[in-house]
Amino acid sequence: MNSVDTILNMRVMTYNIRHGKGMDGQTNLRRLVEEIAKANADVVTLQGVDRFLPQSGFKDQLKKLAKQLRMYSCFSPSVNLLIVQYGNAILSRYPIISKEIKYIGGSIERRSALTARLQIGEESVTVLNTHLGVHTKERMKQIPILWDALNKLERPAIIAGDFNMEMDDPLMKQLKSRWQKIALQKKHSTEDNGGEIDHIFVNMLIEQASAWVQPSDVSDHYPVIAELRWRLDKSLYTTT
Template structure:
């Protein structure tokens, strides 16, 4: 029993901190993460030095405020100006890999990191797929090839821009176990569920929930996983 690992993982598209009131506030995002006491946070929609978010390095600011390790994969990379996915972790990040999967308006990516959790190495995968089906069809094939190469234990999180009835999500759930939120809430304020957390290993226990906050147009999904 001493070898069991307990991990609280969040997936959250922060929309560069733009809340439902139209105002950009990174403080609200930090408060959400703090309140949930998540160990690992997979963020999508993170700005670095973008005009719309006050030219701030949002990841650096969050990491410093929360006291977490951090890494980033840019979907938009214009010298200093960046936008993309990030992972925050209370555990040391021992490696990072980025697989670019293309896209029509922005170059989407899969961010893969390995964490050292006590004696165990755990892989965390974070992605944000395209908003249009035509680009997701191409991205899905690349994502699938990435996922097929991953060893256990791996946790996959992200904004898939797809609900579970989509054919790719059905295929994914045949190989990966979704940690389904018990409170059965949508992950966006518009009523859709497009943010998901999956695992590829046998688990002792897992629960998840969606918590509605107004800090973004997405709601964070938090999974507590024990294996």
């Protein structure tokens, strides 16, 4: 099929799982699997993923999630102490043909951005997953590093994650000028504290798009899900 005629439909989910610690204070990987499966997403970007930490029973959470959901996976260890790791992950129904980790600093804990290229038939799509710092001073240092990484992404691309900022934050201005946020169908918080800080953006020409929040008590954040449909015409993404 000619790439000009290629129509791609994709369901994307972003979710800060807080290592599966629910609002009841219990960490339960089984109900986390059920929560992710409920969304029926093709690509899932996760933040707050543990590997071999005591707080989550010394489990490799990503390995178990990928196996039970039957998805490909990759990981960026924002915190890395020997085998003990904590960071971001991408789950995908499509093969992951490459990944890149970009460390973006942080005063309380190191943060990272995980980029993966997914093979979808004869085409590929780039996905970047990140989790920015809690405090403004941290984000002011992280944002220029992240923006530099975004400017180097192969198109078409999707970025998603926990930005710890709402869209009216001045630090989001540059992102809004170059990327299209997939807006929620209905105004809704994406975390228990009431803010909309988990976002999904694209840099391709979207034919149809919608996004919504999946109510949940499996974490202190709610899953954000976007349904995307776009026509893949390589000439639209060629830079000179």
